[in-house]
Amino acid sequence: MKRYTHLFFDLDHTIWDFDRNAEETLHELYELHGLQALGVASKVAFIETYTRNNHQLWADYHLGKITKDALRQLRFNKTFSDLGMHPDLIPAGFEDAYVQLCPTKTNLFPHAHETLTYLHSKYKLHLITNGFRESQDVKLKGSGLAEYFQHIIISEEVGFNKPHQAIFEHALNLAGATKEESIMIGDSLEADIYGALNFGMDAIYFNPLKMPKPTDVPVQIHSLDELTRLL
Template sequence: MFDCKVTDIFFDLDHTLWDFEKNSALTFAKILENHKLQVDLDDFLEVYSPINFQMWALYRENEISKSALRYQRLKQTFDALHVYVSDDVIDSLAHDYIAHLSSFTHLLPNTVQTLEYLFPKYKLHIITNGFQEVQERKLKGSSIHHYFQKIIDSEMAGVKKPDPYIFELALDMAQVRPQNSLMIGDNLEADILGAKAMGMQVLHYNFHNDSEHGVCTMINDLIEIKNIL
């Protein structure tokens, strides 16, 4: 199905291999309790999730800083819930969230089975917009770090997907041509269109139940990769 022989596969991490939603929910359950905040977790997450998504979109476009992302996604959530939380507590929660997030290690279904299948056949790598100090801990904590030869993050690159440079850096570090590379990720704009613009082959993991777009093949479960590669 691919135009050229694939030798290297680049994965996104959050929402592609690492179960961000489940691990994030467990983290918030822990830190909200630790701070004795009387907030219903389900209500909090229902409001927080779209705000976080919006903040990440702004961060990806360099419209807000990392510190602003971490503060605003919490501040806006509490404001929407009409719960007063001081800035000092929000800053503490933001710190604790990053500190505890990688301690939870749930992976998306069939992650390990898929990596075990691919590992002997391809060189595997990570390209992530996540924060450098967190992503390594996620990979090691969930026991999948050893599958990957190169781990490229946006802080290392100085830009975020879909900026061409992060893909250029990844290809250079892996010493592979774009046409022999495959990018697998959940975000159509950042992962799929970004990699495709660099001449990489692409496979869209449909974590968000996106509509069919015709850009490339979509899969709904990582195990489907075994029928493609």
């Protein structure tokens, strides 16, 4: 691959293991709120249903189809509804409890710290995330990730979500970088990969589940430590 100066990373599902951290959080909240007694008989079904709904709502948020408030209002209400719970039985404050607890979890994808330490010695590293400021700050500090990144670009502060080209333009301007010397690394084909490629910036698709790679995506990795050999 060509020589780069600036590496731009996504955070959730790329470095910070969102699904694993969410699963730990949901296990705890399931017990804390007595969901079995409220009719949610299966913890596994609860987590699977939430994960499916949350992924879809985040995809809609990336594309500007729903707001932050709508995402937070819908993901558990829809999950409990899908599982047959009467709306009157939905525990008050469940979403708030989740938002408080989940970002404190510290599970990262394998080789995250080793890879970032290596790359930090050679490149200028930055984050571009569609996550929310109050959550991302807690994740970065608690996981010891903040020290690697010169700039942390958060979509709700910029006013545009990935894949909108304006957020990539803002990130490059902030970093003092050009498209030619920059590359985006992330898990979302729509937000990270096509967002960057359509902007004219190279991209690496982080694909730990080894999903089929579209033919128009030039480079993929299945593990973060592959970056130490590619870059």
